Amino acid sequence: MSRRAELVLALLGAAAVVLLSWAVPWLRFVLTIALAKGVAVLGILLLLRAGQVSFGHALYLALAAYMAAFGASRIPDTLLLLPLAGIVAAAAGLAIGLFVSRYRGIFFGMLNLALSMVFYSLLEKFYAVTRGADGLRVPATTFGGAALSAEGQSWAMLCVALIAAFGSGAFVKVYLASPLGSALSAVKTRETRLEFMGVPARLVLLAAYVLSAFLAGIGGVIVALSTRHVTPALAYWTTSGELVFIAVLGGAGGVLGPFLGAAAYELTRVYAAALVAEAWQMALGAVLLLVILFAPGGLWGMGQALAARRRPA
């Protein structure tokens, strides 16, 4: 798919998001969350390119969300909080990445899981600071100094989410085309050759890991500032699993995959939850099974295959 076609699709998607948010006001919040998760899943996609699956990236999402919750009283502007909390998540990603980038496969996945569960229990146990399982309320934030009404705030968060999605999507696309991004698939299959080109495979993975932590952090801040409430559940392993689920559902073949997956996931969740209450996880499970068995490229891969069939070469 050409760069231009992808951009046109992204713009169409953005237009659809805005239109839906206007026509069905309660979807505005759902779509903001979907975009936030899409940003976080972009990071999961980078790791998938290297053949690594993290079952612990909720750690970075939750870390940035709590940073936003604590920081909002002192730095009450969204446009400052967002990059700051992202950088905190990236710094944590660097510290942890130095350690986990030595590992591959199941060990990599489980180490991430273990660390995120440690963070989860810290959030639960230190009640004096974090209010335990009750979580923290997030004060309202301004946007470039402007305080907005509740309605205005929800539109502004949607805009922030859209801008973050475009910015991070574009950056990840550029990153994947660079030597550093191209080498990710080499980490998956041919570390020896990479080393014998003079490139430390570990650093290739570490760079992607730090970026993925930053993206998870950005997603986390948007979630915190939109829901206005953070709880330890953000760091629970099911949140990490959700990110991986969305990555597989959307497909790792292109930067639109995560957003397609996140939108499909969130919309299915709200509609299925309304229709069949307890059975929505089952519906999602069945969808995931079908994707893995019949469309390993995910929704994005399916779309590409359909487009290719319609326009024979």
Added chain:
Amino acid sequence: MTALLSARGLKLAFGGVKAADGIDLDVGAGEFLAIIGPNGAGKTTFINMTTGYLRPQAGAILYDGRPILGLAPRRLVTLGIGRSFQLPQLFGEHSVAENLALAIAAREGFWSPFRPLMRPVWRDEADEVLARFGILDLSETRADALNEGARKLVDIAVAVALRPRLILMDEPTSGVAGADKMAIVETLVRVLRDAGVTAVFVEHDMEVVGRFADRVAVWAQGRIAALGPPDEVLADPAVRRDVIGIDPGEDVHAAA
């Protein structure tokens, strides 16, 4: 002739198997040295020790006069030591041109996320290297779709793109179809000679050895059993019987 690579008393045993049992060898700058010997003689082990994959239990290796034992492969590359592999190590999901561009990027600056891998200068250089090897037409082919012979050549092209002074090649012609073989070896040797690269290569085809090697080292059970110009070594009755597996007296080239 000054030695670019010197091995002194290399020893390495795996359990009871002596893969290197006192290897002494000097390779002169610009020389083409062929290594022959039966399977399991320790040829790959020697290459692995020289390129930083295996650490000998005793001995020393000097490259350009400095000891290099204990240096990681990554460091050795920057000193100018390149290698190709007995089983080619290519990035299967990438095109041939991208495989080369990754090597060029590794040399020129790998770490900026804003520089595309396929930027024109790197692309052109990748194509230029492929053209020297006569495989420019493979540029866009995915590496995992190549046949065995092409895979070997691309593997060597990647090593050459790193601009080594010394290249170690493990069986560069095995798996290459019979008819094309000599043409491919000729191209390979021309590219390496033009670039002034010193080459050590493991080879089973005695015709290739006879035509292209300056000297031959015969490996046997972790030792160098014979060393010298090809016409002398390949005519040695013991070598012919034990390594080449033909009766003394038969013509050398008839074995190929």
